[in-house]
Amino acid sequence: MTGSYDIFLSFTWADSVEVNALQDALEAAGLRVFRDKEIRRFEGITEKLDTALAESKVLLAYYSRRFPTRYACQWELTSAFLAAQRLGDPRRRVLVVNPESDGNHIAPVELEDAAYCAPPKNDQERAITVKRVAEMVRAAGTPLGSVRSTAPVLPRLLRPRRFVGRYRQLWAIHSALHARELPATTLRTSSALAVVRGIAGLGKTSLAEQYAFLFRDAFPGGVRWLGLYGSDDPVGAVARFHSQVRAIGEELGADVGDLPAEQARSAVARRVEAAGKPQLWIIDDVPSELSGEVLDQLVMPTSFVRTVLTTRSGNPDWPAPVVELTGLSEDEGSALYTEIVGSDDPEELAAARRLVERCGGHPIVLTSAVTALRDRRGAVDPAGFAEVLDEVKGTGVLADAVAGCEPTAQRILRIAAAISRAPVPAELVRRVLPGEPVDQAVAELARRALLIHLGTEWDIHALVRDAAGLDDDLTRTTASVVLELTGNTGRLHQHAAALAEHDCVPAEQRARLLRIGLDWFRGQGDVVAAREAAKRLLAADAGPADRVAAAAALVDAGDFAEAAEVCRPLVDSADAFHARLTCARALDQLGRFAEADPIWPEPSPDDERTDARVFMVVAKRMRGRFREALDLLDPDDPNPRARLEIARLRGITGDLKPARAIAEGVIREHDSPDHERHPVRLEAIGVHTEVEMAVDLTEFKVRDENWDALEAQLRSARDELTGLLGAESPLALAAGVRCARTSITRGRPKRALREFGDLEPRVREVFRDHHPLHHWLSYSTAQAHAQLKRYDTVVGILRPLLDRQRDSIGRHHPDTMRTQLDLGIALMLTGDKAAAVPLVAEAERRIGEALGWRAELRNRAWVTGLLMNLPVVVWQLFPHLDNLFGKKSPEED
Template identity: 30%
Template sequence: MPGDEETQHLRFHLLGPVRAERRGQPLVLGPPQQRAALAVLLLRGGRPIGTAELVEALWGPAPPVHAADTLCSYVARLRTTLDLPVVATDTECAVRVPAECVDAAVFAERLAAAATAKADGDVAGAHALLTAALDLWEGDTALTGLPGPYAERERRRLDEARATAREDLLECALALGQHAGAIADLRALVTEHPARERSRALLMLALHRAGRQAEALAVFADAQRVLAEQCGTQPGAELVSLHERVLTDDPSLGVPAAGPARPAGGGTTRDTTRGAAEGLPPRPADFSGRRDLVEAAVAAVRAGGLVVLEGANGVGRTAIALQAAHALRDAFPGGRHFFGLRGGSDRPLDPSTALTCLLRELGVRDGALPEGTERQAALLRSLATGRPLLLVLDDARDAAQVEQMLPGCAVIVTAATGEVELPDARRLTVDVPEEKEALALLSAVSGAVGTGAAARAAQSVVTACGRLPLALRIAGARLAGREFSTLADLADRLREEAGAGEPVEAAFRVGYEALGAECARALRLTTVADVPAYDGATVAAAADLPGGAKHGDAVAGELVAAGLWERAGRGTYRCHALVREHARRLSERTDGEEAREAALRRVVAHWSSSPGAAGPFPGVWGGGLVPAAVALLGVWSERLAGTAAHDVLRRPAEEALARAAEAGDGAGVAGALRVLAVPRCGADTLDRCERLLRAAVRWAEAAGDADGRLAAGRDLGGVLLAMGRGEEAVPLLEPAAAAGCPRALADLGLAQAVAGRMDRALKTADEAVARTADDPQAYVLRQAGRTWLRAGRSTTAADRLRDAVNAASSPREEALTSAYLAHCRLDQRRHREGVEAADHALSLEAGLGDAYCRGLALFARGRGLLSLGESRIAAGCLREAREVLGRRGAGEAADVEGLLREEFG
């Protein structure tokens, strides 16, 4: 037996394939059964084991006849042939080596030390110890390939210990504020162990802290499905508690200031109704009467969940829906959300755009939006599963607009009479209020009805307003503002105006004429940007108010007091569609195109400089304001590029293109073409994008638009790079890179690498990363990683790609980067890790519909499986990758084709 000093140079590896080495040189451990015997002896930590017990450990309760003799030969070889420290007698044997020589023992020691550090409040120390413990593992499972019941039991124990250690490590990471970087690892852990509730709780917490509440709630919905299918159970109390706390935005879920992490699913449950009305405008302060309709709507929601309130514009459908939604507060702690569909406008939201916008309203980030209405509808259903959620879908055009937006939760739809026929819906007709209720509303708004002559005058006002609540609010506000001294004066004026149009228009003119010049101008010019709600800063930008957002809020408050606007929430305001229509027509007559164009440009400039300010998607362009409309589309296109949400810009971009061409606006044509040319995430073709961008370059050049030419050239360079045409892409990307665009610089580095200019490429890639050092961008890091990979520098490439995964702000970015990381691992000959990374990318892509990501991940999976000897499955992956990437026109399609020819002829 070797001496103690020699024993110190032995190393035994059980956390993965079983192997041993002495002074760094591998030892041949013999057949699987002999390796299993060694593993048993090592895992006992030097304690002797009886011969009979060892036989049972290797062969179970029914060993072969000569099992004892075979065992003796194994022990003899371990002691003599391999020169291992085995102590054996006729009845028992043991292997005695220091604990630090066996990786499983070191793993256990580091876990214990980490637990002590965490208990003492040293989260960073615990994190470091857990990292060191997990670094000992060399495979997916311990004791890989060893036979026997003992090995099977120990494999399960060690694998469970590893999964728990990974959870402990990631919980420490969350306690240290590293929630963004932990998301990718937590998703991988949940994929590997879908029934582990603690892993899901940690992922939900990380997503919630990263501001991705909708994704966090989707994790819970998926847990319900998986646990029901695989275990026949429902989530436990801790996961349910966490779900409830995420729903209500519990402040205790925030990043702790210091100390050990709080258990993700623990803690007490707070008031579940707090914050539930986020996304729901306040109830109208002057609402009166209509109690029967409100009660009927509440009862219908409680009974069946789907209610349609139908009636003419201005009769108060929205006000009744909001009253009902507020009355249902306690029944829907999961949230109550209001969403306008613009069905009564000349440009209602199309069903696809409406669904996309609703998901954004519910907190789904653009990078997490799936491609296509079917996947988006499935995500909506997932978000609503098990969640007490109420949606108010206001001003629907028809059934087709809303049918994909009915996720199984409670929904109140408002619509024009007879326009929305939905099965299983309770239909409630909203008519104009009775005269008594209309008088009560007028009194609530104005404070002046009285008796006698005043009462008769009030009846005249109600009649002139057609008993429409919208008209009554506007008219009543004029009395409250003392613009009319008596009800009789107001009634006379309304009768005069009524001869020129319908009641709401008459009331609008009366209300508008009482406004000061500043408020009147703001009311008119805010119509250039047709969005569901305005904030003070947008009002100030549209009307060119000198005091900024504060001044804008003051003006908006006056419009609310005048009954022309309503409060949509804290610091936001909305305008009824009928009022907006009248105000826009008035602006077109009064302000003229030049002033309206300038107003929209100011709004676009404000949104461009304030990343979160653009809020909803653009819809109506306010007449012929082509240049500013194209600029607005450009702002949104930059923000939504690479996401499924970008497709909502297609229709307005097509309209802007037609208007620009009709007006002979070459710069506008080029800008609209750039928006239309952005590659979609689905099965889009890059040759389509190339054609549109080459046309954009020509139009911009002809118009003398240098900025537009630079931007179109940069976009074209990116598309050519994606097609594998790096040499052509370089001169197109160089000007934009020189102008200081980090993304263009990162693209240029990769294009230089594709063109074979490796030294220049690596310098360019590093420069792009350095420029974004203070604000790491997943795109820049990913392109830099691809550049280093092209140069054959897979270690640096892996570092860049891992950083890109950690910087990813959405599942789409994470999926695509994981696919590239899979190829990097394969180049490092870490084939199993490459396949795992590819599978992770595919699991994320399954809910997104990103065809390019799928093709890239399938390519990596096929490469990895080929190297692991699974050629039949690999061939299927590669053929599917060839089809997907080839249909898109991606440069990688040629690489897949080459590999298929090489391996399969």
């Protein structure tokens, strides 16, 4: 068999831009590359994909942090890995390009141990990567082939079940089971065994089933399932195990009739060994706290059996690798919601994320709640549906377990219930419970699987905390201790915000706790949590400094009018600088520049200089003073907001490639699970996408696949903002206009008009028609009509728009001149050259004064000025003048 492909390229759609360049370089080197361009996130694996993988020599994975969250990627990697393992060292057939700053997200131990490629940043580095891939292809020689197991699949593995995510845990199981075969640099264990541990209902059995199904080809001898049913009776559990072993022996033809249990176990092991085919044994629901001697009996004495045990706690002294199972992440929980309900509406997914956070990602609570509410979805609007989800609690399951704990253990759980869902600091508990047997209580909670040790902190499941309930005296004491300890650890800031929600805490302490939490959330980029803390702080008896800090959080979340109302009475207070800065920022964002101008403060204090300078740069940019804005910024400033402004301004003034590089750097800094929805990251995606499209246009490298990926990134960022802040949020609306603008760039005017028509009433309602965002929407609508050659309509839109812009942002603002330029073009195309020429002449001059020669708008103005010398009849006959209205890549609408 000769391979049809040298390389199977595995990636997520979110990484398409980088993968495009890598694929081009590989193919330019003469390598045959298979890349699936059709499968989407929730689709199954096609026969075409299966065949292509079997006929490829090497799998090249672009392993970003998003890679392990996609089923197709994991199937591709799993299948290639197993096939390569059969041929020898899997690292000789599977190569990883890791675009992240570390390798912590790369789950298989074998790949972590392998040297992987850093993402190539330029053609020279890309050539090095291609050379390495080519060497691997030459060394491989033959295709991977297929390793499909012929063993019957257990019926329970074929039953319908909902399973999302958990790919890292699946790989952790596989790595543990094959640790004996790993290179010497990898930590080995003494037996092919993995223990899956977690509290009730977290999906331990489902995880074991999914592993057995996804990795079944690694076990040609088949999969065996033994259930011990979680009895607290060790003798009974062992008896059930041996009874099932006898049944397996009889199925295999072993004579185990009257043999004692241990001899029967050995006989079955010899029969498995004689068959020479590895088997997987799942021993489900193993009782907690079995001794090491008893657990040893559950491991078959043969290297041909790999064993997975599931249990709620297990024996910490038993030398077996443990895969700790916690709740689903927000991404996994929202994926589960989509699978059950069949919707990926951003507002519904945001409600699902809140449910995930509130119930600690407990799969049973999520599945039962969402399934029960699924049929009501159509009868309830998104906001009402979110309220229904917000009422879901899941405390009953664990109430009995908590009630059975000793008093100190219960008090630890009630301290945990009063603070945030973050791990519980040991120091905090010891300060709240002086003289009590904390160590003994923690040991008890660990035995009951109600607590997991995380170094000097303890992880207590959200459902356990809810089941424990609150104690007002303990909550007040905890609040006092947190105020004493804050500053020692950042984790306490989260706990402070949570403690401030309890009415039993004195009002003065609640205000101090809220400010601590507010500062923490703003620093983390959690605009939703910061906005909630700000609203609660404003409702409390807070002083001027706290009210200004709350207003700044409202600006971050797009609540500009409320922020301005809070700050305006404080512009002459003791904290006047910050009050003026925040009030002026809010007014600017509302488009009320004349009101903001006298409020902007004088040069800032030294300790506030960086942030204040960025805000003042934004103010100058909004007023069209781009060069002044750039002069205020230091290119080496580490502040990501400052560098993002540099990228935006360089993009506006035509310095596109440096702008792209800077925006990419900001995105990389925030490309982690904790920062997926950080506002700076979402804003950077928008800046990067616009600059990337502009680069493609100037270099004539327009490619549908690349632009599809760029547009998908923009729409994903818009959906994130919509989910976070709501569809009517000013920030979400601005992101929506940015997305719709891509239809103009791509020459899809009818689609653009549909999107603009949906957005216009909402933008007008929130911002009014004097605001620059409404100006941009009106201007874009005129561009769409121009691409359809409706020049009279264009004139009818741009004339009143020009008057509004002159009144609000000024006659000489580049945006005003852009509108004036296009109005002149439209007038020329309608035959009114007398009106067109002076408009174009002034626009060309003013734009030239504001922008550098590389700026696209300046070049367009210059070309238009030259064309003004042509007769009107030539304009009307010229077939490509719609390019002057932004139509760069004509496509089917």
